[in-house]
Amino acid sequence: MSAYRDIQSTLVDSLFDVLEEMCEGAISVDEKARIVWINSKYLTLLGFDNEDDVLGQNIEQVIPESMLAHVVETGRPILLDIMHFNDRHFVVSRLPLHSDSGEVIGAVGFVLYDNLDYLKPLISKFEMLQQRLSNAEAKLAAERRTRYSIANIIGRSAHINDLKEKARAIARHTSPVLILGETGTGKELLAQSIHSASVRRHEPFVAVNVAAIPESLLEAEFFGVSPGAYTGADKRAALGKFALANGGTLFLDEIGDMPLQLQAKLLRVLEEQEFEPVGSNRVEKVDVRIIAATSQGLEEKVKQGGFRSDLYYRLNVLLLEVPPLRERLEDIKPLSEYFLETLASRSGEALKVIDRDGLAVLESHSWPGNVRELKNTLERACLMSTSESLSASGLRPFVPAGQGVAVSTVLPLEPGLSLPARIASIERQAISRALELTGGKKAPAARMLGISRSQLYDKIRDHRLSE
CATH class of the missing domain: 3.30.450.20 (PAS domain)
Structure with a gap:
């Protein structure tokens, strides 16, 4: 030894x-x-x-x-x-x-x-790797920042002005927000606007479409997975959306499609501000503001047992309802102008404009797909049109038939009613319906009916509708 x-x-x-x-x-x-x-x-x-x-x-x-x-x-x-x-x-x-x-x-x-x-060779290689890492982190951080603010909410209707005011007020608080609205109304844009106006604006904004993720993966997607949690799992921890959004805002789109089991776990996070990753016994603290959105009637789902009432009331602290496009027809013009400018900027082609007849065609449609459908319709029309402007003839092929705003209904035939009287009755009903849909505003009602504003005033006087 x-x-x-x-x-x-x-x-x-x-x-x-x-x-x-x-x-x-x-x-x-x-x-x-x-x-x-x-x-x-x-x-x-x-x-x-x-x-x-x-x-x-x-x-x-x-x-x-x-x-x-x-x-x-x-x-x-x-x-x-x-x-x-x-x-x-x-x-x-x-x-x-x-x-x-x-x-x-x-x-x-x-x-x-x-x-x-x-x-120097080793230091240069290290600096290059460090730069790549910094670029990747900056790119990831940029993807988690919002692209929209309240100023990006396009419209001049009373509905939109009221929505903007409510969004500004809600942005000052940190309580959960529930956004209700039909598909295509811009619920995520509104959620991003609230985040960008809040004190969390410099922290991450993470969006999740609950309906787009398989039910078996939802828990891991939300809460992450601990190393080796199950056979075939990664040896490294996988962060969930709550961890990624820590300090910022988590936007849960189509919250109505969330399974009941996961609803209970989401409620615990809201109440306790903590969660456990899949396969872990470690509790992690989290500071996240929840903004949820749905196109479904949550109250009805609660009554039917498809959505937890306690979670519904916990989410429904600050409520925003986005009106459908058919209820704010005066917003079609500014929205169309914005979309056309965006399309021209993206394509590098000349800006196309919509004439009065073309606008009347757009305003006569019910837009079941709302703002998203309007944007797609204008994009198709621009791609297929060779003229500098979009007229009624250029837009009609791209606006689905049979889905227009009903401004007239044929009255039942009455014995002894003359043809002129029958036509006058139908005209009176059409004008009344148009004024109802536009909130009494004459210019959009005239465009919807395909007449000038002066003609509309004359007909209102003739039919004594001002009374």
């Missing part, structure tokens, strides 16, 4: 001699981090003439940025580091020294290079 120890001691001594010879300097400290040895090359690097100038002193008094005291304290090596001394940088390695019983009795440090030029 003593022979093996002799060989080991010889190897250690030889290795130390080789390192000292190869390196630009070497130094050693005792268990109290006092300098007990320094070679001549290191003395020269540090600018000292004699080793007596440094022996016995604490290492940090001579080299303030030295980590040898830390190595003595922890017993752990620092294999590669960059140390600053005056106006120079050294590449150093630090190793603990142990007694035969295993106790730390000191540490030794080697200056591998006194010039960073030797490490």
